[in-house]
Each structure stands twice: as C-alpha cells, then as structure tokens.
Amino acid sequence: MTFDLDLIISFLPDIVRALGVTILLWIAGSILGIILGFVIAVLRRYGSRTVDLALLAPVELIRGTPFLVQVFLLYYGGPFIGLSLDSITAGLLGLTIYGAAYYSELWRSGFIAIPKGHIEAAQCVGLNRRQTLRRIILPEMTMLLLPSMVNMTILMLKETAILSIISVPELTLAVSALGTKYYAFVEGFAILALVYWALVEACSAMGRYAESRLSKYRFAAT
Amino acid sequence: MSWKLFWLLVEASRLTIILSAVSISIGFLLSSVVCAAVMSGNRTARMAGKLFVSFFRGTPLLVQLLLIYYLLPQIGLNVPSEVAAIVGMSLCTAAYQAEILRGGFASVPKGLVEAANMCGFSPAATFRRIRLPIAVQLTIPALTSEAIMMLKSSSLVSVVGVIELTRMAQDLAASTYRPLELYAAAGFVYLVINIVVAALGLGLERRMSWGRL
Amino acid sequence: MTDTPAIKVEKLVKRFGKNTVLDGIDLIVPRGQVTCLIGPSGSGKSTLLRCIALLEEANEGFIEIDGEPLGFSSGDFGERNRLPAAQTRKVRSRIGMVFQQFNLWPHMTALGNVAEALVTVRGMARKDAEERAMAQLSNVGLRERAGHYPSELSGGQQQRVAIARALALDPGIMLFDEPTSSLDPELTGEVLNVMRDLAQSGMTMLVVTHEIGFAASVGSKIVFLDHGKKIVEGKPDEVFGKPRHERIEQFLDTYLDRGAATLL
Numbered sequence: 281m282t283f284d285l286d287l288i289i290s291f292l293p294d295i296v297r298a299l300g301v302t303i304l305l306w307i308a309g310s311i312l313g314i315i316l317g318f319v320i321a322v323l324r325r326y327g328s329r330t331v332d333l334a335l336l337a338p339v340e341l342i343r344g345t346p347f348l349v350q351v352f353l354l355y356y357g358g359p360f361i362g363l364s365l366d367s368i369t370a371g372l373l374g375l376t377i378y379g380a381a382y383y384s385e386l387w388r389s390g391f392i393a394i395p396k397g398h399i400e401a402a403q404c405v406g407l408n409r410r411q412t413l414r415r416i417i418l419p420e421m422t423m424l425l426l427p428s429m430v431n432m433t434i435l436m437l438k439e440t441a442i443l444s445i446i447s448v449p450e451l452t453l454a455v456s457a458l459g460t461k462y463y464a465f466v467e468g469f470a471i472l473a474l475v476y477w478a479l480v481e482a483c484s485a486m487g488r489y490a491e492s493r494l495s496k497y498r499f500a501a502t
Numbered sequence: 503m504s505w506k507l508f509w510l511l512v513e514a515s516r517l518t519i520i521l522s523a524v525s526i527s528i529g530f531l532l533s534s535v536v537c538a539a540v541m542s543g544n545r546t547a548r549m550a551g552k553l554f555v556s557f558f559r560g561t562p563l564l565v566q567l568l569l570i571y572y573l574l575p576q577i578g579l580n581v582p583s584e585v586a587a588i589v590g591m592s593l594c595t596a597a598y599q600a601e602i603l604r605g606g607f608a609s610v611p612k613g614l615v616e617a618a619n620m621c622g623f624s625p626a627a628t629f630r631r632i633r634l635p636i637a638v639q640l641t642i643p644a645l646t647s648e649a650i651m652m653l654k655s656s657s658l659v660s661v662v663g664v665i666e667l668t669r670m671a672q673d674l675a676a677s678t679y680r681p682l683e684l685y686a687a688a689g690f691v692y693l694v695i696n697i698v699v700a701a702l703g704l705g706l707e708r709r710m711s712w713g714r715l
Numbered sequence: 716m717t718d719t720p721a722i723k724v725e726k727l728v729k730r731f732g733k734n735t736v737l738d739g740i741d742l743i744v745p746r747g748q749v750t751c752l753i754g755p756s757g758s759g760k761s762t763l764l765r766c767i768a769l770l771e772e773a774n775e776g777f778i779e780i781d782g783e784p785l786g787f788s789s790g791d792f793g794e795r796n797r798l799p800a801a802q803t804r805k806v807r808s809r810i811g812m813v814f815q816q817f818n819l820w821p822h823m824t825a826l827g828n829v830a831e832a833l834v835t836v837r838g839m840a841r842k843d844a845e846e847r848a849m850a851q852l853s854n855v856g857l858r859e860r861a862g863h864y865p866s867e868l869s870g871g872q873q874q875r876v877a878i879a880r881a882l883a884l885d886p887g888i889m890l891f892d893e894p895t896s897s898l899d900p901e902l903t904g905e906v907l908n909v910m911r912d913l914a915q916s917g918m919t920m921l922v923v924t925h926e927i928g929f930a931a932s933v934g935s936k937i938v939f940l941d942h943g944k945k946i947v948e949g950k951p952d953e954v955f956g957k958p959r960h961e962r963i964e965q966f967l968d969t970y971l972d973r974g975a976a977t978l979l
C-alpha cells in the first residue's frame with residue numbers, strides 16, 4: 281500500500297462515523313444489557329420457582345450458543361415471525377439480549393456472594409427490604425462485581441465487531457469495505473485491531489481506577 | 503425442516519469440534535509458554551508475554567481472524583483457510599488460557615509453597631509436585647468455560663470460508679430460504695456440544711477434586 | 716561442644732518497608748528443651764520464627780543453627796556475607812516447621828503429605844517412604860486416617876499430620892507457629908498432647924503460643940516479645956511468678972482462658 285495522506289483524509293469521515301456507531305452500539309447494548317440482566321436476576325432470585333425456571337431456559341440458551349448464530353436467527357429469521365428489523369436495530373437488540381443473559385448471571389453471583397449476615401444486620405437496625413437493597417446490597421455488589429462487569433463490558437465491545445457480518449455499518453464493516461476498495465486488508469485490519477485494543481485498554485484502565493477508588497469498601501478480612 | 507438438512511448440520515459440526523479441539527490444544531501448549539514468560543524473572547520475556555495476552559484479549563477474534571487470513575498469504579504462506587482459522591483461534595485462546603493459568607498459580611496458597619520449602623523441596627520440585635497440580639485443579643472450571651467459549655467463537659471462522667456448522671447453516675438457509683429453522687437447529691447443535699463439554703469439565707473437576715483448599 | 720545452642724540469634728533486625736518488626740533480637744534456644752515465645756499479636760513472633768526458618772530474610776544480624784551460620788556468615792568486621800544456597804539448604808534441613816494454617820498439600824492424602832519429601836527430596840523409594848510415613852502417622856495417632864485427604868480431616872488431625880510431615884525428615888529442631896490458634900478449643904488438646912510427647916522425647920522446640928498453660932508446664936524457657944523487642948526472658952516461674960513485669964501482667968489478663976488463670 282502506498283501511503284497516501286489525501287486518501288486517508290478522504291475516508292476519515294466514514295471511519296469516524298463507523299466508530300461512532302460501534303461505540304453507540306457498545307454503550308447502549310451494555311447499559312440495556314446490564315439493566316435487563318438485573319431485572320432477570322432479581323426476578324429469578326425473588327420470584328417464584330416457576331419464574332426462575334422460565335428464565336433459566338432462555339439465559340442458558342443464549343449462553344450456550346454463538347452470538348453470530350443468535351444474530352443470524354434474529355436478523356434473517358425474524359421476518360418469518362413478523363419481526364423485520366433493520367440491521368442496526370437487530371444488532372442492538374441482539375447485543376442487548378446476549379448481554380442481558382451474561383450480566384444476569386453476574387448479578388446473580390453477586391446476590392449469592394453477599395453474606396446473609398449483612399442483610400440480617402441491616403434488618404436488625406430497622407432497614408426495610410427496599411432500603412436494604414438500595415443501601416446495603418447494591419453498594420456491596422458494585423464493589424464485588426465491578427471487575428467481572430468491566431470484563432463483560434469489554435466482551436460486549438468485541439462482540440459488536442460481529443455485527444459487521446449482518447452489515448451493521450460499524451467499524452469493522454467500514455474497514456472491510458475500504459479494504460476491498462483499495463485492496464489493503466492487512467493494513468486496514470491491523471489498524472482496526474489497534475483501535476479496538478486502545479478502546480479495550482482504556483475501558484479496563486477505567487475499571488481499575490474505579491476499583492481503586494472503591495477499594496476502601498472491600499470486604500474486611502474475617 | 504427435514505432430517506437430511508439437520509444431518510448436514512451435524513456433519514458440519516464435526517469440523518467445528520475438530521477446529522475447536524485442535525485450537526484449544528495448541529492454545530494450551532502456547533499458553534504454558536506465555537504463562538511461563540509472564541511469570542519469569544526476565545523483564546523482556548515478561549513484557550512480551552503481557553503484550554501478547556493484552557493484544558489477543560483486547561481485540562475481537564473476528565478481526566484477528568481476518569487479519570491472519572489476509573496476512574498469511576502476504577508473507578508467503580498460502581495455507582488453506584482451515585489452517586488460518588486454527589492459527590487465529592489458537593493464538594486467541596492461548597492468551598485467555600495463559601491468563602487463566604497465571605491466575606491459577608497466583609491462587610496457590612503461599613503457605614503450601616512455604617511448607618514445601620521447609621521440607622527441602624528444590625524450586626523445580628515445588629513447581630512439579632505442589633504448584634502445578636494445585637494450579638491445574640484450580641483452573642479446570644475456567645478452562646472448561648474457555649473451551650465452551652472457543653466452541654462458540656469458532657462460528658466466526660465461517661467468514662473466512664470454512665464450512666463449519668455456522669457456515670453450513672448459512673449456506674443451507676440461503677438455498678432453502680428457511681433461515682429460522684436452520685439457525686435454530688444450528689444453535690441447538692452448539693448447545694448440545696457445549697452441554698457435553700460442560701459435563702466433561704464437571705466430571706474432570708470432580709475427579710481431580712480433593713475438596714476445598 | 717555439648718553446650719552449643721540449637722539456635723542462636725544475634726541482633727536480628729527485620730523491617731517491612733519502614734516498619735521495624737524485629738528490633739535487635741538476641742535469642743538462645745538450648746538443645747533438647749522447649750522454648751516458648753509469647754507476646755501480643757503483631758509483636759513479631761511469627762516473623763522471628765520465619766527468619767529462623769529462612770522464609771524471610773532478616774535485614775541485619777545473624778542466626779546460627781547448631782553453631783553453623785544460616786543464610787549469612789559474620790565477616791571479620793561483623794559484616795554479613797551471604798552463604799551459598801547449598802550450605803543454607805543443608806543447615807535449614809535440620810529445621811522442621813509447623814504452621815498455624817497447617818499448610819497440608821490438598822492434593823495428597825495424609826500419608827502422601829508425610830511421604831512426599833522423603834521421595835522427592837531424600838530420594839527414597841515410594842514404598843519405603845510410605846512405610847516410614849505410616850510409622851510417623853502412628854506416632855501422632857493417625858494410622859487409620861492415612862488414606863484421607865486433608866479436606867476430610869478435622870483441624871486437629873490436619874495439624875497432627877503436619878507435625879508428622881515435619882518429623883518424618885528427622886529435624887533436630889522443631890518450630891511451631893501458633894499450632895493451635897486456628898483450632899476449635901476441643902481440638903486444641905490433641906495437638907498439645909502430641910507436642911508434649913515430642914518434648915518428652917527430648918526434641919528441641921521453639922514454640923509460639925497463646926496457650927499459657929502449655930507454656931508454663933512444658934516450656935523450660937519463656938521469651939516475651941513486644942513491639943519487636945525481647946522484654947522478658949527466663950524460666951516459667953521467673954517469668955510468670957510474682958512479682959511480674961508489668962507487661963506480663965497485662966498480657967496474662969488477656970489470656971485467662973488459655974491456662975493463664977492458674978498462674979494469677
């Protein structure tokens with residue numbers, strides 16, 4: 281590849297737009313996934329046994345199958361059950377459902393990890409159920425789950441690349457398109473890898489920072 | 503959907519299993535080297551190991567696969583796409599497995615190593631008889647998850663033209679125009695494979711468990 | 716030289732960062748006797764034991780085992796010269812150590828734990844090693860438990876296996892770091908009994924313990940450590956008898972339930 285500055289400048293806007301799509305999908309998918317995952321976890325923990333089992337099946341289905349297959353099913357299979365989505369919507373929906381399954385398991389592990397004694401202690405000093413959840417369980421869980429939540433969110437970013445296969449106009453698709461146009465796949469994908477790498481490192485650095493800020497809330501050694 | 507179509511998926515899943523198994527095995531060997539580098543006293547080796555882990559964990563496998571698929575011919579290696587797929591998957595899983603192994607070694611209680619020191623064990627004997635077996639036992643659940651992760655990720659090699667389970671479903675969906683059934687069936691096959699792997703992992707874990715530490 | 720002490724510690728200083736944990740300790744552990752190290756938590760007892768076992772390296776001072784320098788030798792001008800690793804290993808092999816947390820290897824049975832070093836370090840045949848290990852386990856009353864994994868044993872049994880493991884290597888000196896502190900009270904006795912028998916057999920022992928009753932009855936010498944310094948040292952009746960040092964008085968008050976009540 282001859283290094284042509286004008287060329288790079290000429291396709292820069294496309295790349296920036298695609299990067300924006302990637303980041304938006306990532307953030308929206310993660311936030312929605314975290315929320316939906318929380319709802320699932322709470323329903324499974326505090327709902328009836330039927331609810332728990334009814335939610336177990338979809339969660340395990342999602343966790344046991346490839347994201348790509350889920351996306352194909354949603355995007356290409358959806359229209360057959362009256363669910364015709366454009367690629368971005370399908371991508372976001374797929375990402376959300378996929379994330380929710382994994383995040384719900386993290387939330388569940390958090391609920392399990394909080395010592396019963398802490399909750400009993402809260403009730404002893406007169407906090408009601410909601411207050412206990414808000415003032416005791418959630419803060420403790422934030423600390424406990426932060427590292428694994430950050431990891432999962434990093435995974436979400438990497439999974440957005442897969443959406444290029446159903447032609448969501450995100451970063452990997454944009455670079456592939458340029459690669460085809462100028463026959464510069466290796467250069468393109470190398471730079472692409474570096475961009476993802478930088479995003480991931482930034483995300484984990486932020487996670488580490490948050491963890492160090494929260495470290496005083498760590499469980500005391502017993 | 504006819505049994506014939508389903509059977510084609512099952513046949514194609516053979517390649518999925520083979521690619522995953524080969525990559526996980528190569529990745530395991532590679533990860534031992536990377537883990538040794540990360541834990542070594544040599545600064546350069548340590549940096550190189552960390553960089554490897556960080557890069558392959560920090561970039562999407564899809565991008566790694568595409569990069570390797572196009573890179574290999576450019577450096578004069580005209581290999582079948584299956585080989586490119588194995589190279590990409592092995593490198594990626596090696597990074598994850600190295601991190602898992604490192605965590606396993608870090609979780610070996612210090613007191614157990616000190617007890618070995620007090621009994622006169624050489625560093626090599628301590629490694630072989632104490633740290634390694636305990637670290638391996640501690641990492642079996644995580645390694646099982648990683649194997650399942652790789653089985654699922656192997657669906658990505660469909661984009662470089664390897665006709666494994668996902669690609670077969672794709673091709674059949676295009677020719678029969680029944681994507682709903684075919685992708686659901688493909689998902690089902692993945693699920694069955696993963697349940698078997700999870701069960702194997704659990705069995706191994708149980709066989710190797712000497713109770714809690 | 717029959718009066719060479721089993722352990723001689725000279726002006727030992729150990730710092731963790733800016734924190735001076737051992738502040739110029741001198742200590743003599745006579746052969747064939749039980750020396751008990753007592754003191755409040757955080758006073759540096761474990762650190763002293765770990766320095767003697769060379770699990771930690773002291774910053775200053777010297778340690779001799781049976782008259783031979785450990786880790787460092789003293790030069791002509793009192794400077795510290797690092798000794799070769801082989802020499803250190805040889806000297807250290809005379810020391811056995813028992814930890815508060817037992818530290819049994821979880822992937823080996825009780826028998827395996829005791830036999831392992833005989834095979835791996837001493838190069839004995841597995842069969843001979845197991846025979847010897849079995850004899851050691853019998854000595855601590857655990858013959859029937861030989862095939863059990865640590866996770867299947869009670870704390871007291873685990874600690875007795877740990878003692879057997881150390882003894883199997885024929886150490887001349889045994890170090891104990893609060894061997895009963897992580898045990899339920901009803902399991903403490905079985906471990907203390909094993910230690911009592913061991914003392915009776917003439918083993919040189921240095922024991923960190925909060926079991927004041929044990930220290931007073933089995934110890935021939937009591938050393939009281941506080942803030943990394945040796946405060947009091949002497950025979951049990953000297954240390955515990957009245958009038959006592961004011962710090963000892965305070966200390967005994969805190970350990971009434973560990974046999975100290977009888978001394979008050």
Ligand SMILES: Nc1ncnc2c1ncn2[C@@H]1O[C@H](COP(=O)(O)OP(=O)(O)O)[C@@H](O)[C@H]1O
Nearest residue numbers: 731734736754755756757758759760761762763
């Ligand atoms: N590895 C270490 N790093 C830093 N400080 C330590 C370490 N080990 C012990 N200390 C400190 O040394 C002091 C003495 O500890 P220790 O010897 O364990 O006391 P004791 O056994 O008498 O309770 C304590 O203040 C402890 O915090």
Ligand SMILES: [Mg+2]
Nearest residue numbers: 760761762893
């Ligand atoms: Mg201590």
